[in-house]
Structures are given as structure tokens and as C-alpha cells.
Amino acid sequence: MLLVGCTDQVAGDQQGDSFGGKDSKADGTYGVCELAEVVKYANESTTTVDALKEAGVADAAAAAIVAYRNGPDGQPGTGDDEVIDDLDELDKVSYVGPIALGRMVYAIEPRCEVELANRPYIDDQTYAGQSTGGWARDNLEAESVLGVNGLSGKRLRQLLLTKDARGRTLYDRVRKSSAMEAFTYGFPIDEVPWTTDAQKAREMMPYVSLTVEPERFAPPVDGGAREISLGTDLNDDVYYDTNNYTLLTNDIELRGRARWDSPTEVRRILIAAKFGTQVDDEGNKTNQKVDIRNDGANATQIAALDDDVRRGKTSWGSDAIATPVKGVYEQLAAANKLLTVGTHKNVLLLEPKAHIRSTRSRYHMNEASTESVKKFYVNATTRLQQVVDLTERAKTAGVIPAGELAAVETMETMARGILDRSLLVSRLGAAGVTITAAQLDAWTTASVASADVVDKNKVIAETIDTVYHEFAAALDDTDRAITDAADAEGDAYADQFRLWRASLDKELAKKTTYDPYIAAYTTMTAAADFAAQLAAFNAYGTTQRAANNSAYKNFANFGDAKWATLGKHLDKAMLTVAEHQIETAGIAAKQLWFDQARELYVPASNRAYSNFMIDTTDMAEMLSHEEWMSIPVAERTFANTLPATKVIHTVLVNELQVELGMEKAYMDRLRELDAALAADPTNATIKAQLEGARFVWGEYTGAMKVLTTLKGDNVIRKLKNAGANQNIKWAAPPDSKGNTALKILSDRD
Numbered sequence: 001m002l003l004v005g006c007t008d009q010v011a012g013d014q015q016g017d018s019f020g021g022k023d024s025k026a027d028g029t030y031g032v033c034e035l036a037e038v039v040k041y042a043n044e045s046t047t048t049v050d051a052l053k054e055a056g057v058a059d060a061a062a063a064a065i066v067a068y069r070n071g072p073d074g075q076p077g078t079g080d081d082e083v084i085d086d087l088d089e090l091d092k093v094s095y096v097g098p099i100a101l102g103r104m105v106y107a108i109e110p111r112c113e114v115e116l117a118n119r120p121y122i123d124d125q126t127y128a129g130q131s132t133g134g135w136a137r138d139n140l141e142a143e144s145v146l147g148v149n150g151l152s153g154k155r156l157r158q159l160l161l162t163k164d165a166r167g168r169t170l171y172d173r174v175r176k177s178s179a180m181e182a183f184t185y186g187f188p189i190d191e192v193p194w195t196t197d198a199q200k201a202r203e204m205m206p207y208v209s210l211t212v213e214p215e216r217f218a219p220p221v222d223g224g225a226r227e228i229s230l231g232t233d234l235n236d237d238v239y240y241d242t243n244n245y246t247l248l249t250n251d252i253e254l255r256g257r258a259r260w261d262s263p264t265e266v267r268r269i270l271i272a273a274k275f276g277t278q279v280d281d282e283g284n285k286t287n288q289k290v291d292i293r294n295d296g297a298n299a300t301q302i303a304a305l306d307d308d309v310r311r312g313k314t315s316w317g318s319d320a321i322a323t324p325v326k327g328v329y330e331q332l333a334a335a336n337k338l339l340t341v342g343t344h345k346n347v348l349l350l351e352p353k354a355h356i357r358s359t360r361s362r363y364h365m366n367e368a369s370t371e372s373v374k375k376f377y378v379n380a381t382t383r384l385q386q387v388v389d390l391t392e393r394a395k396t397a398g399v400i401p402a403g404e405l406a407a408v409e410t411m412e413t414m415a416r417g418i419l420d421r422s423l424l425v426s427r428l429g430a431a432g433v434t435i436t437a438a439q440l441d442a443w444t445t446a447s448v449a450s451a452d453v454v455d456k457n458k459v460i461a462e463t464i465d466t467v468y469h470e471f472a473a474a475l476d477d478t479d480r481a482i483t484d485a486a487d488a489e490g491d492a493y494a495d496q497f498r499l500w501r502a503s504l505d506k507e508l509a510k511k512t513t514y515d516p517y518i519a520a521y522t523t524m525t526a527a528a529d530f531a532a533q534l535a536a537f538n539a540y541g542t543t544q545r546a547a548n549n550s551a552y553k554n555f556a557n558f559g560d561a562k563w564a565t566l567g568k569h570l571d572k573a574m575l576t577v578a579e580h581q582i583e584t585a586g587i588a589a590k591q592l593w594f595d596q597a598r599e600l601y602v603p604a605s606n607r608a609y610s611n612f613m614i615d616t617t618d619m620a621e622m623l624s625h626e627e628w629m630s631i632p633v634a635e636r637t638f639a640n641t642l643p644a645t646k647v648i649h650t651v652l653v654n655e656l657q658v659e660l661g662m663e664k665a666y667m668d669r670l671r672e673l674d675a676a677l678a679a680d681p682t683n684a685t686i687k688a689q690l691e692g693a694r695f696v697w698g699e700y701t702g703a704m705k706v707l708t709t710l711k712g713d714n715v716i717r718k719l720k721n722a723g724a725n726q727n728i729k730w731a732a733p734p735d736s737k738g739n740t741a742l743k744i745l746s747d748r749d
Contacts, residue, residue: 005041012058017097021088030105030630033112033243035087036746038104042084043069045645055107060096063620068093077644079158101631112243114349116341120310122329127312141289142663144704145279146712147653148719148729157650159722161641162620168351173362174718175361177711181228186211190513191380199580201710206587207594209368210702211611216363219638223506230361234260234638239354239711239738240309245746246337253738254328254350258302263389263638269297269305273324275331284701289660290324291380310350311434311572321446353537355628355743357642362616367607370595374444380468382414387475388454391482392569399484408481411474418471427467433459443734448596449687461593468586472579474542485572493566494573495551497521500540505584514574521570534558563721594699601692605665615656615707622649649744653733654702654711
């Protein structure tokens with residue numbers, strides 16, 4: 001007999017007693033729902049020592065469970081709190097054995113009741129004779145997902161919500177990655193980052209030419225270089241399942257979403273289902289997805305969202321079928337996974353199981369127009385001519401050291417050979433492509449009606465890329481010699497001058513190349529009031545040094561000799577940018593070829609100039625339904641931070657997803673060619689087309705992986721600096737956010 005409802009001393013288990021952990025699932029004493037709910041119950045903040053004793057759990061076991069949850073510091077809601085992940089972990093808690101388990105099962109039994117009275121449900125009559133209604137999107141969701149691994153959710157949340165002296169949380173500081181600013185092919189060339197790090201990022205994506213959406217790469221209002229900005233989505237998702245987690249065990253996710261327009265107001269709601277979600281070891285996530293939305297929901301419709309999901313119909317103006325729920329129902333019915341309850345057949349009893357609050361920072365990446373990419377491609381000619389002119393000037397002035405003259409002349413010969421196309425024509429001939437200089441200039445606009453043309457143009461593009469990179473390396477080896485800027489310490493002068501001039505001119509501050517600063521230097525040198533302007537520069541530098549501006553830490557006043565040295569280092573800085581721009585011109589050649597391949601191998605596709613890839617950094621806090629309901633309704637807005645004691649897990653992930661529908665032409669083409677090859681397995685033409693289509697789609701999915709990978713160093717470094725353990729990694733999460741929450745709450749691997 002179980003003794004409950006009494007706080008007197010009751011009999012309990014011995015310190016080392018065991019109820020069998022996960023093995024208890026197989027002995028048949030308790031059901032799947034009961035055992036899952038016991039694990040949830042053991043973790044809930046409302047499951048206090050007194051609550052456990054009220055349920056009949058012995059004093060020692062009750063105290064041990066709460067102490068285990070509170071972690072080493074003994075305080076709830078801190079980063080060292082423990083989550084009892086499964087029955088095995090619960091079984092290891094002192095004094096928790098078969099007696100404690102039985103009394104906890106008794107306490108949660110009402111959660112597992114199967115009854116239809118006074119609750120929403122779906123059965124074989126729900127959709128009888130009705131057609132599908134609502135706005136539905138039914139597509140393959142393709143994502144790259146990477147996130148923080150090796151840190152408990154409790155500790156991660158504590159760190160992410162820690163504020164600095166300016167009141168910014170760590171999440172605010174890690175959510176934006178300046179590395180993404182490298183992918184801005186749609187913007188003016190002289191306003192795109194040309195740092196070494198930006199160039200390394202571009203080299204990682206040689207075929208897909210992406211650009212940040214225009215409104216997300218604007219210069220600051222108060223002046224300065226362009227910088228990426230983020231929008232923020234505030235979402236509350238409820239994940240539904242049966243008491244036995246039938247959806248989870250059949251690779252189905254079903255959620256209702258409230259999207260907040262402000263921290264206190266919801267106007268948009270959504271119901272979505274995903275089928276067959278997979279996240280591989282590389283972070284590539286795929287599933288089939290269908291959703292319906294109401295972007296102008298009223299208070300009544302918002303309040304009815306939970307009932308609408310559970311009854312499988314929406315109240316969005318009419319009693320219409322909720323397409324995602326119907327899809328879930330039909331799939332489970334086909335698999336014979338539904339219940340018979342009394343006279344009701346094929347019953348689906350959905351329960352709200354997990355709540356996930358997501359603070360998502362996002363922006364879109366689009367494909368740059370081919371016209372924009374061509375500007376980066378032809379820009380190489382301008383830069384090459386600058387190099388030739390500077391080299392000639394240096395040779396005339398006799399400033400090139402004798403020991404470096406041979407390397408400089410070799411570099412100059414390469415530049416002239418690229419400009420007159422003779423070097424490229426020669427290299428292509430060696431690669432088996434016979435072409436004239438005139439034809440070489442026109443290859444980017446050639447017809448792509450056949451695979452032969454695309455194959456030939458690929459050789460052209462790759463040869464150009466190789467030669468441009470070889471030249472950039474040669475220029476890097478000789479740029480100091482031709483500018484007479486041998487002393488690397490003088491490089492700081494160029495930065496100091498640039499920052500001063502940018503402080504005087506907001507428009508100039510946007511520029512990322514040194515050409516306008518060289519023009520400013522030249523004009524200032526020849527100005528009648530040069531002495532006054534130089535004095536102003538010296539005063540600015542002295543002030544910045546006193547303010548501990550790192551760029552001016554070694555600043556000393558400029559005289560005539562130092563001013564002349566500055567001019568040389570401005571030229572050197574200009575050539576460093578030129579090296580990266582010439583390398584990027586080579587990349588642009590491959591990107592122009594890639595667009596030809598896309599057009600040939602996936603003829604129904606188009607360049608995606610709007611809403612192509614959505615890039616989100618997501619802090620997701622997970623709660624059980626019981627914990628969510630224990631929060632007063634008025635406190636569930638985004639104006640309030642969720643109580644730390646109620647959040648069972650937190651993840652930080654970066655998701656790069658092709659916008660739903662944008663993948664359709666590629667998926668249709670792959671399916672079409674797969675079917676054609678199955679019908680004609682030896683057809684070489686079909687094989688080549690399929691290989692080409694797979695290559696094209698693979699480059700898009702590979703681009704997503706590049707973008708998610710690039711963000712990792714910044715996130716991990718800042719977390720470690722904030723106190724995270726040194727073994728954390730940026731890697732693929734074990735599962736989707738919804739499945740992660742459900743697995744924690746259901747005691748499933």
C-alpha cells in the first residue's frame with residue numbers, strides 16, 4: 001500500500017537500493033508514459049522536498065532528489081544545476097529505489113489517463129468528407145546546423161544571459177558574426193571588406209556568389225564602414241506528442257508557434273509538421289515540412305491555437321483542416337499507431353509536451369546578380385594596371401633593391417601577360433583549350449546550350465583563377481619593394497591617417513580601399529595650408545593616444561620625413577587590397593561559370609535575388625508543459641526572463657536554411673534525373689546531367705556549411721573567455737531543437 005498525502009515519517013528505500021533504471025521499462029510494472037512523466041516530475045521546480053513528501057516519498061529520498069538537482073552549490077537556478085536525464089540517472093540518486101519510484105508514479109498517474117471527455121482529440125470522423133484547407137507549404141527543408149557542444153544547458157544559459165558593463169548579454173555579443181560581411185558581392189567594391197580574414201572567408205566559397213540583403217549591410221547612421229545588422233524573431237513553440245511519444249518514435253515533429261511582434265504582443269501564429277528529421281555528423285539537416293500560417297491573428301485565434309492543434313482544425317475564420325496536423329494523423333494511421341477508445345477508432349490524443357522559447361537573430365543571404373559579380377571580375381584589370389604603373393614608377397626612381405629586382409620584373413611580366421591576355425591564352429592552350437584573346441574576353445556571355453561549352457568554360461574559369469592567385473602571391477612578395485615601404489612598422493601610419501580622414505568625412509569612412517585616402521594624402525601634400533592640416537592630424541593622433549585608442553598607441557608627431565614615409569605605406573596598403581581583389585576576381589570567374597552550370601543542369605532554376613538563405617543564430621530555452629503552466633500567464637511574455645529553475649535545457653545553434661520553396665527546382669530536377677537513370681541505367685548523357693545537377697545543389701548546401709562553420713570561432717572564444725570549460729566545440733547538435741527537448745522529457749536516447 002502506498003502512503004501518500006502524509007508528511008509524517010514514512011518507510012522508504014535504503015541508500016543504495018535500485019529500481020532497475022531503464023531496465024524497469026521492460027518489466028511491465030509501469031507504462032511508458034508513467035516512467036517518462038516520473039523523470040519529468042523529478043526535474044520540475046515545483047517538485048520540492050515538501051511536494052515529494054506530500055506524495056509519500058520518504059524524507060531521505062525527497063531531500064536527495066532536490067539536492068542532486070541543485071548541484072554542488074546547493075542553490076536552484078544556477079549554472080551547476082543537474083538535470084536528471086533518464087531513469088538510470090534517477091536510479092543513481094541516493095535513497096531512490098522501488099518504493100520511491102512507485103510513489104512518484106502514483107503522483108503523476110493523472111497525466112497518463114486516456115479519456116476523451118472534455119478535451120480535444122482527433123478520430124476517424126474528424127476529416128471525413130473534408131478537403132484540405134489553409135495556406136500550406138510542403139517542401140524539403142535543407143539546413144546546415146552547428147552549435148555549442150560540450151557544455152550543459154544550464155551552464156550555457158547562465159553564461160549567455162550574463163551582462164557586461166554596457167548591459168549587453170553575452171548572447172547579444174556572440175549572435176552577430178562580422179565574418180559574414182565577406183559575402184557582399186552585391187555592394188560597391190570599395191565598400192566591401194578587404195581584410196585578410198575576409199579574403200580567407202571568400203576563398204572558402206569559390207562558386208556561390210552570395211550577398212547580404214541590402215538593409216542588413218548599411219553604414220552606421222553616425223558614419224563608418226558598412227556593418228552587418230540583424231533582425232530578431234521572438235518565438236514561443238509548443239511541441240506536441242502523445243503520452244507514449246508516438247510522434248517522436250516515428251520521426252514526426254508537430255508544433256504550434258506564437259511569433260511575437262514585440263515583447264508583449266503576438267499577432268502571428270503557425271502550425272507546422274516535420275517528417276523524417278535527420279541531422280548528420282556534419283550538421284546537414286533535412287526533413288519534409290508542411291506549415292500553415294495566420295499572419296494577422298486576433299486574440300481569440302491566438303488563445304485557440306492549442307485547441308486547434310489538438311483537434312486538427314483551425315478557427316482562422318472558418319473551421320478548416322489544419323493541414324500539418326492532418327498529415328501527421330494520416331501518417332500515423334497508415335502505420336497503425338493510433339488508438340481505439342470506446343467507440344472511437346483511430347484516435348490521436350495530442351498533448352503539449354515541450355515549450356521552446358527562441359530568441360533568433362537573423363538576416364538573409366541572397367545570390368548577387370551576375371552583373372555585380374562581373375564588376376568584381378573585371379576589377380582585376382584596373383588593379384593590374386595600377387601595379388604596372390607603380391612598378392614603372394619605382395624602376396624609374398631607382399628605389400627597388402637590387403636583390404629584389406628580378407622578382408619584381410617577373411611579377412611585372414605576369415601582370416602585362418594577364419592584361420594583354422597572352423599569359424592566359426598560353427596557359428589555356430597547355431590545358432587543351434584553344435582560344436584567342438578576343439574570345440577570352442567574351443567567355444562569360446557565351447551560350448551555354450551544351451555541356452561541351454560549360455566544360456570548356458570551366459577550364460577557362462579555373463585557369464583564370466589559378467593565374468590570378470599566382471599573381472597575387474607574386475605581388476605579395478614584391479609589394480614592399482615597389483613602394484619602398486620596407487619598414488613594416490610604417491604600416492601603422494597608413495591606418496592612423498585613414499582613421500583621421502574618416503573622422504572628418506562620413507562618406508569617406510565607408511570606403512574599405514586606400515585609393516581615396518591616397519587621393520586625400522596627395523591633395524593635402526600640395527595644399528597651401530598643408531602645415532595647418534598636418535598640425536590638426538598630429539593633434540588628433542595625440543588625443544587618440546591619450547584615449548588609449550589601440551591604433552594610436554605608438555603615435556608620435558609627423559614631420560616631413562615621416563609624412564613622406566606615410567605616402568609609401570599608403571601605396572603598400574593599396575597593393576595589399578589589390579592582391580585580395582585580384583584573388584577575388586579569380587573567384588568571380590568561377591562564380592560566373594557556376595551560374596552557367598546551374599542554368600544548364602537545372603534549367604528550371606533561377607538566381608535567387610531575394611530571401612534565398614535565412615541565417616539565424618538561435619538561443620532556445622526548453623521547458624516541460626508543467627513548468628510552463630506554473631508560470632503566471634502575465635509573466636510569459638518576452639518582457640520577462642524565464643525563471644532559471646524552470647528551464648530544463650538551453651541550446652545555442654546557428655542554422656543556415658534555404659528558404660522553403662527555393663529548393664524546389666533543384667529537388668525536382670534531381671528526382672527527374674534519378675527516375676530517368678533508373679529507367680535507362682547505361683545512358684551516359686543522363687549520368688552526366690545528374691552528376692552536374694548534384695554538383696550544383698551540393699555547392700549551395702556546401703555554402704550553408706561554410707557560413708555556419710565560420711561563426712564558430714567567435715562564439716567559442718567568447719564563451720571560453722566568459723568562463724566556459726576549454727573543451728567546448730562548435731559542432732553538429734545531436735538532434736533538432738524539438739526532438740532534443742522531447743527526448744529529454746521522454747527519457748529517450
